[in-house]
Amino acid sequence: MGFTDEVGIDLGTANVLVYIKGKGVVLNEPSVVAINRDTNEILAVGEEARQMLGRTPSNIIAVRPLRDGVISDYDVTERMLKYFIRKTCGNSRFFKPRIMVCVPSGVTEVEKRAVREAATQAGGKAVFLMEEPVAAAIGAGLDISKPDGxxxxxxxxxxxxxxxxxxxxxxxxxxxxxAGDKFDEAIIKYMRKEHKLYIGERTAEEMKITIGTAYPREEMVVKECRGRDLVTGLPKSIEITSKEMMEALDEPLQxxxxxxxxxxxxxxxxxxxxxxxxxxxxxxxxxxxxxxxxxxxxxxxxxxxxxxxxKSCVAIGTGKALNSIDAIENNQMNKRRSYI
Missing domain, CATH: 3.30.420.40 (ATPase, nucleotide binding domain)
Structure with missing residues (x-):
């Protein structure tokens, strides 16, 4: 793969999307890393690692290094970013792209610094941050330059x-x-409370996608749900309706x-x-x-x-913002000069 010098990254809690100028979104993979505890070696990243969630032997852990939109495991995030940048931009030690990373609008300066440092350590020549709502609006095709709200x-x-x-x-x-993670948690909680059934994150996410609903459906949908019976400790399978899912998701939606x-x-x-x-x-x-x-x-x-x-709006918006990366770079340099 040829080298590119400008990359937009939507560093999400659930997924990482990479946008390359002139090519569009070239990568969309889960933010999951599988690590060997004994050797600290990375075994899998992305979709391959997601398949391992809740299914690994004791010496292997599948971790999500980002929680609630911010970095919870700095070292793993850096290694994950390095892997994705190499996968999409080519594997040259001397090549360093300029990277635009999206962050939630409420992040603190400390959290911003962690993202900047992780992207720099992962191989970025210069790293710029962009607030997610702005990137999402650009990616959704809205003209945000006008005085209209x-x-x-x-x-x-x-x-x-x-x-x-x-x-x-x-x-x-x-x-x-x-957001999405809290929806999954709400489903897990509901299944434990109402059906005495313990289910994992992946099962909850699957239920959210297939029968989850925020508003009454015209036709009720039913799905079989498998988990562990909390009373007997044995595997159990029950049918769940979309009406129950609406009840389960009510609190986070509120x-x-x-x-x-x-x-x-x-x-x-x-x-x-x-x-x-x-x-x-x-x-x-x-x-x-x-x-x-x-x-x-x-x-x-x-x-x-x-x-x-x-799902791609933030990454597309970040990519479109790469067109004005020179202006942003000059603006940041001027700001630094004004502080000196």
């Missing part, structure tokens, strides 16, 4: 970012650590709806008028949950639409 809800794996954007910047925003409502309350009136005309756009993997647009629409009273290819 646009509202974006980016529901990822670890965080949900809600932001109102105007003139290329965030006017008001909130980031909460309630949080997301309230956050969206709260951001609208803090939005200047002129921009609120723009949003009521243009509507709200949902991006991120969470946008694929059945009926989530109707649920948010019901709470806010504003038309909600799901972006085209919502």
């Amino acid at each position: 646009v509202m974006i809800i980016d529901i990822g794996g670890g965080t949900t970012d809600v932001a109102v954007i105007s003139l290329g910047g965030i006017v008001t925003s909130t980031s909460v650590k309630v 949080v997301i709806c309230e956050v969206a409502h709260g951001v609208l309350e803090r939005t200047p009136p002129e921009l609120s008028a723009d949003i009521s005309n243009s509507g709200i756009v949902i991006t991120g993997g969470g946008a694929l949950l059945h009926g989530i647009d109707k649920r948010i629409e019901e709470r806010t009273g504003i038309t909600v639409r799901i972006a085209e290819d919502p």
